[in-house]
Amino acid sequence: MAQMEQRGSTNMTKALEALSPWLENPRSIVNQVEALVLAAAVLLLFQLILCSCRRQSSNAFIQAGAWVSYTMSFPLVTYTLGMMQTSPVKNVLYPVWAVSLFLVAGCTNAVTSYDLDDNKQWKKHLFEVFQYALYSAINIKLLFPYSTAEVFNLKAKYFKSMSITPVIVILNLIVLLTNFVKVISCWRVGVDFSSKRVAEFMRKQAREDRPSVFNPVAMEGYRYPIRCGRHKSITIDEVWKLDSTLFRSGASTKLKDSCLSYALFKLLRRQYHGMECAEAGLPETRDFVLKGLLLTEDDHQIERAFRIVEVELGFYHDYLFTKYIIIRKREKLFFAMLLVRILLISIVLHYVTRNSLAVMTAAAIIEVQTKTVDTIITVLVLTIILMVEVLQAAFYLASDWAKVTLTKRYLSNQCYRGNACLEKIIVFISKVTMFRYWANQIGQSSVISDNKYFDRHLQYVIESPPHSLAMLFSSFSLGKRTTRVSICSPVKRAISRSIKMSKDPLTNGKSSLDHNGVLRGFSWALNGQTQTEIMLIWHIATEYCNIAQPNTTETGEVQDMKCHREVAVRLSRYCAYLIDSAPELLSDYMDTEIPIAKMMQDMRKVMGKCTSIHAKFEVMKHLEECEGEEEEEEDTMFRRGVKLGKQLDCLDAALQWKVLEEFWAETIVYIAPSDNVNGHLERLAKGGEFLTHIWALLSHAGIRAINRVQDKHTMPSHPSEENV
Structure with a gap:
């Protein structure tokens, strides 16, 4: 008996020794956590700005900054969430910080992967999403006064009290759905069903449905798909034929060129997946470049040709390294979730400024009271996140993705034709540009x-x-x-x-x-x-x-x-x-x-x-x-x-x-x-x-690869006496 008491005393001593760093100065733990949370929020802002710029600049600062902001965010979030979860030291702001870190882990819309190999790691990213969601949920439990068995009565007991808890819970679920966008974007690059449909569409055009007349200047006969759906497709020649008010406006040339760039991007994308380019050997394909884009040696014509390619490669960059391709396909859902996130973050911000949060859990913890500096830092973190949300929406609306999407909807729905309000919106957006395509x-x-x-x-x-x-x-x-x-x-x-x-x-x-x-x-x-x-x-x-x-x-x-x-x-x-x-x-x-x-x-x-x-x-x-x-x-x-x-x-x-x-x-x-x-x-x-x-x-132009070895040894590699 005495031996068991001695063993229990020894275990208690070891436990107290393990807890001594937190017992002596629990405030330092909270300070470390909030400093890391602030650093993560700042990284998120830098990530949005620098990763939006990296396609247009090879500057060492921008490239290194983009790499650091992308690479460092994951270990930083993992370490901070783990620290918050394992430490007995708790603060009432932990759930707010946890959901903020969870949002940082999903990255901004400007980046889903730093290089092509990152897209292959979508399973790893999926695991990380669930890992961060679990950490965040554990921290949210600090605000729950109920046991697991009582959770099902929350609607009757707790939600009526207008506590911050349901707001943070819903925000956590919304962020979870938002973070899936990154996983889906990475997965989609490797398994692109859209490219398969484009390849099949162009194969059919090349072999069965070839028009008899081709005019590369007016794009007559060039059925390059802008939208390649299962039941209905929109091709570039339809855009050129359209005689609506929108395409007679001053922005018509830019809109048409943006649509052409998007169609060319869809064609070029097949090469990444190793698919057949059925139109490559056709004479009209070569004429499209030689007698269309490069018709004359006029500087304006040449600049236009290279600008079309610039926009096309901009689409390609965004497809490979950003979330824009998924956002474009689910625009309504994206903006709905964006508005909900902004609303919920604003509500949380309101509660934080009023100091209305309180630890409700019955678990044994070392609670550190909130100071003014904690509130200020939390407000700063939430403000940065709100700023990132607003900037992301602005960047997307100013992108070519938004222009092409609106134009496609205008073309695909007859009731939109002649809609003066929609036409004004499209013309306005077509004139807005926030970032260059590259440094030229x-x-x-x-x-x-x-x-x-x-x-x-x-x-x-x-x-x-x-x-x-x-x-x-x-x-x-x-x-x-x-x-x-x-x-x-x-x-x-x-x-x-x-x-x-x-x-x-x-x-x-x-x-x-x-x-x-x-x-x-x-x-x-x-x-x-x-x-x-x-x-x-x-x-x-x-x-x-x-x-x-x-x-x-x-x-x-x-x-x-x-x-x-x-x-x-x-x-x-x-x-x-x-x-x-x-x-x-x-x-x-x-x-x-x-x-x-x-x-x-x-x-x-x-x-x-x-x-x-x-x-x-x-x-x-x-x-x-x-x-x-x-x-x-x-x-x-x-x-x-x-x-x-x-x-x-x-x-x-x-x-x-x-x-x-x-x-x-x-x-x-x-x-x-x-x-x-x-x-x-x-x-x-x-x-x-x-x-x-x-x-x-x-x-x-149909020129994809050439044999550079065939003539390598057909002529001498040194000058003859008569040539010197």
Whole structure:
């Protein structure tokens, strides 16, 4: 007996020792919890703003901030809810904080996943929703004075008292339903029945129901679906034919283009799921781009074509990384739940400011009384959440999803036709834009003038490579700092002209060189190596020519030459940027690491300690060509690039830059078609890439993938004596 009493005393002592931190200073626990809740609310606000901006900016702060706000919210919510549930220290505001954290866990409408792989984790997200709901329910129990058996009498006993408890319970259930939207959005990306219907619809159009007349300007005959329902479909040619007041207004062009972008997004989405694109080989598909979107070389026409693609890729980004696709399908439910959440949060806010909450549970706890600072922080948290709710609604209403949805309803229901009120709403919303689609910039890198990023390739050839851990951290980058320049109209014009002049199949610069009558002299620099090696050789040659010729300020023909030069240099440096910072978009990037490393090693050896551009140019200018037995060993991409630069520099300056401009435009068009759909889609959430826009444009012309290996060894990779 004495032994049992001693054991019980020992257990009590251990229990008191375990509780001593809370017994000594229970207020510190509450302070920690409310600080974490406030941090979670602030993260939610940052998540909404930064994740809404990440598709338009590759800025390191925005990309890193979006990643932190998305990634940190889950462990923060889990830890805080667990701390609130396991600790014997309680505060009457815990249920309010718990439901606030539960709402944070569902993320904002601006993000459901940070990258494509997150969408595959929908089962994990579903488990987390139930986990957070359980934690929140346990904390809400603090406000319940009844046992489980008495819960069924709540309507008679408790709800009549107008307590805060039923409000928080209902809010918790509404938040639970809201959080399912994230799970459904992730699940839907992997299992998209809509894309299957679109694929079947286009297959039927291509094989059975092809119209006899096609006009890509008026979209006549182009039955690209805006709505592809089981019983009724709406196609883009119907929108162009419609002669209502709405489509005769000043906003008609923008509305039609938004609808076209949405239809093109639905077509492009099939590639992500590996579905057949039945219309790809049809002549009218190619005409849609060449004789429709790119009909003329007028700057306005070209800007419109690229803007349509921008909006299309904006839809694609939102489909993959946000909740907008689910909200669009259940708009009425979304806004109803939004209004209920705002109402219930406002009621809770009212109770908190009046200090009307009280702990009602009969369980043994250490209750910490609420101070003014607790009330202030709770009010701040709820205010932030209300602000997020209102901003989310505003962002959606200003998005292209709302514009297209209203237009679809206008088209599908005859009673809406001629409705002046609805038409005014659609016109007003069509003019509102809160965020750009992307920054309209391209990255710039240079092997000659700024090669610090290319130096990382040296790890493949140096005798003592850096430690694996150092390599890991060096490769971990949320937003590499690179030089960026705006995509000027001449660049887009050059790309447009190259697409229109492109032959079937596409060539890697041969057509442009042949068009300018210089193919024979430069054919050696186009074959015999990978496409990445070809681009680096021509990039070095372009840099050589750019340094060799000083800038001029004259007008007339020289001004045209300056324009050619600017386009050539920008596209050349963009290709260098792609090789270094976005190699996954290139078909052969896995095979080029060691050749690039050898090129950098050779360049370092040749350049020595030269740092200025002109000093480097003098070294290149007097670089002896490899001859004899040492040629095979020393003739790296760098030396071949210098050879090509010297050869180009012998041309007339005007012809030289015209050749380089057209070569680089054709090269960009040549490397754009790709089977690596995921690589392009991942870049949408990192500020976007100009190459992705060209990839989408070519996809709609029926150019989806090309064989870049077939001509690799058909021509010599070194200049013959007569060509040098």
